[in-house]
Amino acid sequence: MALPLDGAVRPYQLSTPGAWRRPDQPIMSRIAYAAAHVVPKVTADNTPGAPADLDWDATLAYRHELWSYGLGIADAMDTAQRGMGMSWPATAELIRRSAAEAASVGGRLACGAGTDQLELADIPSGAAGLTAVADAYREQIATIREAGAQVVVMASRALAAVATSADDYLSVYRALLSQVERPVILHWLGEMFDPALRGYWGSSDIASATETFVRLIEENADRVDGVKVSLLDAEHEVALRRALPAGVRLYTGDDFNYPELIMGDEHGHSDALLGIFAAIYPAASTALQEIDAGDPVRAREILDSTQELGRHIFETPTYYYKTGIAFLAWLNGHQPGFALVGGLATGRSLPHLTRIFVLADRAGLLADPDRAAHRMRVFLELNGIAQ
Template sequence: MTILLPDASGGSHPYAPRTESVAHVADLPLRSRVVFSAAHVVADPHRTSAEGPAAVDWEATLAFRRHLWAHGLGVAEAMDTAQRGMGLDWASAAELIRRSCAEARSAGGRIACGVGTDQLAAPAATLAEVSAAYEEQAALVEAEGAQVILMASRALAAVAKGPEDYLEVYGRLLRQAERPVILHWLGPMFDPALSGYWGSDDLDAATDTFLDVVAAHPDKVDGVKISLLDADREVALRRRLPEGVRCYTGDDFHYPELIAGDAQGCSDALLGIFDPLAPMAAAAVSALDAGDVAGFRRVLDPTVALSRHLFEAPTRFYKTGVVLLAWLAGHQEHFTMVGGLQSARSLPHLATAYELADRIGLFPDPALAEARMRRLLSVYGVAA
């Protein structure tokens, strides 16, 4: 039996979905790489907009984190995948951090949490205001016993006059950190407000400033997360890191080769695409643990077409595809997002995401995924 899927040309084509699931087996715990998945939040579609833009279904959201931990992945909480700054306000992010950290303690799961400056009600006027906002959020994360991820700040990008301002703010934060943190460089393709981060639009100059921050405080930096979608730049940066500082790839276009690495090193992972790919990611890294690089690539290489599709421009809307796949895979009961972001991608884009995911055996229940995709198509008036 086929399903009729719309495409970007305005036409449609028949697709024959899988009839059987694909088993993805991993030998846990994962050992050769540190692997985090940035995790999405599940909206509560039964709450009205008067209750705020971030109406979250807490039980379904936490259940998804348990799913990630069960596959051996760490959870990178309250990051951009969780719609931080795109529907999830700081009050809701703080509650998410508290609840997820409690769940991590109960489940024995690894967790790191995003720290930013999004509680600022108005644009920051000074570096001191930016630093204070960062410090408030870091205090919460550290009090919950989680690792801090210092996210790029829209407020800092707006108020900083040059590289020296980044050195001042990050230096202050790192000196105060209770344990080594992860520094997060999110490129403007993910958030246009972060253009010119580290004090320059010249990526070579920005990289130098970024590395100056790390070099000044190597004992306070566990690793750096690079989300620039530029594999060559990530490798070059990785080779310049001080001994013992990890490079967590955030490159959703080139992650297989970056994680596999080369004779001079490799990247660990902190990826939004590992939200839908958790079972496959675990199986792939488990192959690496056994020294089977070819097996690792056999599992992950076929997933790249799906990832590149989800993260195509405008890249910041990749969360819509991530949540679609979570619904199709049975991790939540609806395709609704906080702030109504389910409308950010077109129906042909969503249809292609379904087809690419089904082709690689992503869905644990292909029949359920097909039935839900047909339901979505019918909402759009498509007879599938």
């Protein structure tokens, strides 16, 4: 086939799929969640501002595919377009449906609780605003708990907008953690993923923000299962991991540096809650199985082989990483059309998506190369590249 590479259309020879395998027993060495995206109906009005109208069969089938490789699923989070096309009512339905499917197969499921039912313009300032944010969190936590899923307390745009100090963040999170029935995962999402979260934890200085974050965890260690940190800073993550109280996990959210963080060092390792795992799940699962089998060298080789793809999908502007994950899912036959809720399928360029095709092929992540090549040819022709 021919691909537009380096400014010219050139012949390209496909590779073969990797020798990936589904586990025959639970993965034990790491807890790993893949953050899954949602698939819209191809006939829906998938334009900016339009309400989400999901293809439930494709959306839930993709989750079963991830579970079949022994991975947990992190649902209703930023990968599922929270605040980027998915309303809270649509998200609540996603949580309930995913939880029912997880129960049917014994799959691990964690779901994000946020505050996106609030309209930012309507939130009062001061103490009343903080109360509104806490109440919104409580509503979503209750929905997830009733569905039977693990709760991930997500970073809140509303809290970032109304909080004026680190103490404001601590007051809201302390109130929530005092009422949870089982330990939760706390999520710190960096501004590269969502610019509205700049200054989270009360400071734009990462060291100061980290001090507040660790203080909260130390005060509530028995109510925190772990923390997911998505700052794309491996050095910071390692330091934070070593500072956490005993028993509190660090779920890496670093889609750039996950191989070294998951493998760890003499002081420990990170578990995983990653958007990139939704794209590389066959390789990720096989790598974790190799750790279980006592072959960390092979595990690292596998993870390293996917890293260039991960860094490309999550390159700046990182906000549009969902586009690449959906494109790869389409190439691999997991959704009928290349579409995302809210028009985000247009968030990346033709050269960017072509590079995803090449890097996925090189990493052995095109499950059926003939099908993937056919879909790529159709996509290129629709974009003016004759085949």
